[in-house]
Amino acid sequence: MSFHFEGLLEVNGMLTKRPATKILVDGGDPEETLRIKSLIGFVDGQTTNPSLIAKNPEIQQLLASGHRLSTQEEKDEYKKIVQSISPLVGDAGVSIEVFADLNTTAEEMLAQGQEMFSWIPNAYVKYPCTHEGLRAADMSVRKSIRVNMTLCFSQEQAAAVYAATQGSKEPVYVSPFVGRLDDQGEDGMDLVRNIKKMYERSDGHVHVLAASIRTINHLLCSFFLGAELVTVPSKVLQEWAAAGFPMPDQDFVYKGVDAKGRPLKPIPYKDLDLKLPWDSFDLTHELTTKGIQKFVADYQSTLRRSA
Numbered sequence: 001m002s003f004h005f006e007g008l009l010e011v012n013g014m015l016t017k018r019p020a021t022k023i024l025v026d027g028g029d030p031e032e033t034l035r036i037k038s039l040i041g042f043v044d045g046q047t048t049n050p051s052l053i054a055k056n057p058e059i060q061q062l063l064a065s066g067h068r069l070s071t072q073e074e075k076d077e078y079k080k081i082v083q084s085i086s087p088l089v090g091d092a093g094v095s096i097e098v099f100a101d102l103n104t105t106a107e108e109m110l111a112q113g114q115e116m117f118s119w120i121p122n123a124y125v126k127y128p129c130t131h132e133g134l135r136a137a138d139m140s141v142r143k144s145i146r147v148n149m150t151l152c153f154s155q156e157q158a159a160a161v162y163a164a165t166q167g168s169k170e171p172v173y174v175s176p177f178v179g180r181l182d183d184q185g186e187d188g189m190d191l192v193r194n195i196k197k198m199y200e201r202s203d204g205h206v207h208v209l210a211a212s213i214r215t216i217n218h219l220l221c222s223f224f225l226g227a228e229l230v231t232v233p234s235k236v237l238q239e240w241a242a243a244g245f246p247m248p249d250q251d252f253v254y255k256g257v258d259a260k261g262r263p264l265k266p267i268p269y270k271d272l273d274l275k276l277p278w279d280s281f282d283l284t285h286e287l288t289t290k291g292i293q294k295f296v297a298d299y300q301s302t303l304r305r306s307a
């Protein structure tokens, strides 16, 4: 396993090591991004999603005052939020997620994606790792729209992301959700490890963005596995800073355990052929379906009934 550092980083007058893995803030509040930037010294990028946008303090304030948004107002708020975040981050950009339920077609996702991509110069459009999401990604990269494929829970989905986006001029992100696999007793870090291993024999156009990070150990393991990017809630970044920015050493050993300290079930590696057509891979995963349903519920909680 090769783990390397990018260089030295000065934080509050102290030199610390900066990982090669790009660090993104997983959130929906520009003030929070700014706080993390001054705490750590840099923020490479940001990921947002409908649940995180629903938690934005301004939106929460509107909801607390009894206001519910129209779909247009929700979109305008989302645009305002990412436009504030956009100049704060580095070259990993800001990921903006389309509003999709289980029936949204690829064409509908693409229409949203095209609009969202025009909001800021450093946008990545997030589509779910479903058949329609993959089809939207395929069409998007042909139009030079950068994409981040979210709600990835299987190696098959990551293989399909690779195959569907081949030829993309820009890096494509795939986001394996570590914490949500852990939640159901499977070792989410294994999925990151397996995807990285599968991509060893690839053209490198898909970058692994470890997501649903819940602990410092997830963060360190993402560095250790050489994930190109990791998106991290501010709470975990604050803990990392408070602990003095620890880094994994060459002998780093990750032990996946649940909340009660019981070992998580390993996820075995599969030998998949990345040259196969993307729609030949089994894209179904219960957690992808549940994830879409949760995003829809959180999005709708901000909307007027008639919206």
Ligand code: G3P
Residues within 6 Å of the ligand: 026, 047, 049, 052, 177, 179, 180, 211, 212, 213, 231
């Ligand atoms: O980056 C994905 C993230 O926002 C989901 O995290 O904690 O809801 O599984 P979580």
